[in-house]
Amino acid sequence: MATQQPIIKLHDGNLMPQLGLGVWKASNEEATAAVAKALETGYRHIDTAMIYKNEEGVGKGIEAAALPREDLFITTKLWNDDQQHAQQALEQSLSRLKLDYVDLYLIHWPVPQQGHYVDAWKQLLSLKEQGLAKSVGVCNFQISHLQRLLDETGTAPVINQIELHPLLQQRQLHAWNATHHIITESWSPLAQGGDGVFDHPTIVKLAEKYEKSPAQIVIRWHLDSGLIVIPKSVTPKRIVENFDVFDFRLEREELSELAKLDAGQRLGPHPDPDAQP
Template sequence: MQPIIKLHDGNLMPQLGLGVWQASIEETAFAVSQALEIGYRSIDTAAIYQNEEGVGAALQSASIPRNELFITTKLWNDDQHDPQAALENSLKKLRLDYVDLYLIHWPKPAQDQYVDAWRSLIKMRQQGLVKSIGVCNFNIPHLQRLLEETSVAPVINQIELHPLLQQRQLHAWNATHHIITESWSPLAQGGEGVFDQALIKKLAEKYNKSPAQIVLRWHLDSGLIAIPKSVTAARIRENFDVFDFKLDKDELSEIAKLDIGKRLGPNPDLL
């Protein structure tokens, strides 16, 4: 049974989902359909991925009740001046009346619109267009400003997080403020520099799992939400087959030593 995380607004979110970054509309429709058949219920997309239609098509053809699904999309930087129009556009493409989670994709501090955008997200939640609201790629100063100026904390901060970039200080700050940390690129974009680590290989052998499954289990055992991306049916299935074992504390401590602060994506302060 896959674990469920309770967000601070009371809503429930599956701890493991499917990400569809860099997938075409067709690939996305296929991947989401496969994932739903396998048992995934959480799907993570974004306006900038230009594949929300693919998610919508897959959801339409699936016979899963809406209340069993958890759909996330994101507000792109250029739309921070009008989040409501952006969300309505996303809902049209997704063929949904609401999304379960709407995230500000980047703080874009130089643009200085993220606080006003956050106020709009708060309103849209009150209107029922979104169930939960959160952010992506926010560092501590960005989060502090949201709290100081609106008194509403995001339920989620989705950040780049994998064994080579563990962001422990930010993860701890999030936890202190009841913000769940969600990992994007949880496998470090295909596992480069991670899957070939002697420790990861040793654990894979011990548990009779793949290196990817060991890394995903590390995310789950660390209390993180993970959204590995794949468009391959076998890999989508493999990534979901991680609920029958757990890493012990010593193994989690060993993986903590792999952190070298290696970013694969942009630095939020500089974007």
């Protein structure tokens, strides 16, 4: 199964598995078990963050799997309070993960009211030069934030990880990212349990057609839309099920049908407090 998973090439030349495991809200113990199960299943991409308080658990799960480091793609994130000392924050994350480097380090939120995100981005570029992070990117950045990074540093993030699911498709931001060679990665890709998604007639019909679960249909929609996707689960059966999505593809007309589910429905906070509709 591992050999079938699609790989995305980032604009810095590094390669990233398109499907990964998210561990938001997992305890250290849950994260250890989930990561070990995911790596056993064939996942090679794990997404955590300092603020999840489970980097130690993720590190133990990685250690238990005993896979070659170069086969893994590990992401963690710089928390808002640490934007002025990214080096120290990453070194602490690496210590908890028991790793020498991460494959991707992301600024977790722009928090524009703090005014530090451009400086934080410059620090991340330095961490990449030092080899502590192979690639660097951002989460939850709006077009104005991304444009400022480009204007002031000339270097675009490889990734912008944003809330994205059938009810919040963020097509304008996704298109802007693509124009600037920034890959869009989806967090809360299943709309946090699929309320209003898994029971939607369009998704139910596709699940019946392809003999897949609604979650598998939604994950396939992300993949077929060119998005990197990190469904979170600590349930072994779900972890396996979420990875069993490489034996079918949705048709163009079906993707068009799913586009109609977009309701602009945010589950998380708006990244720019002053720009909320």
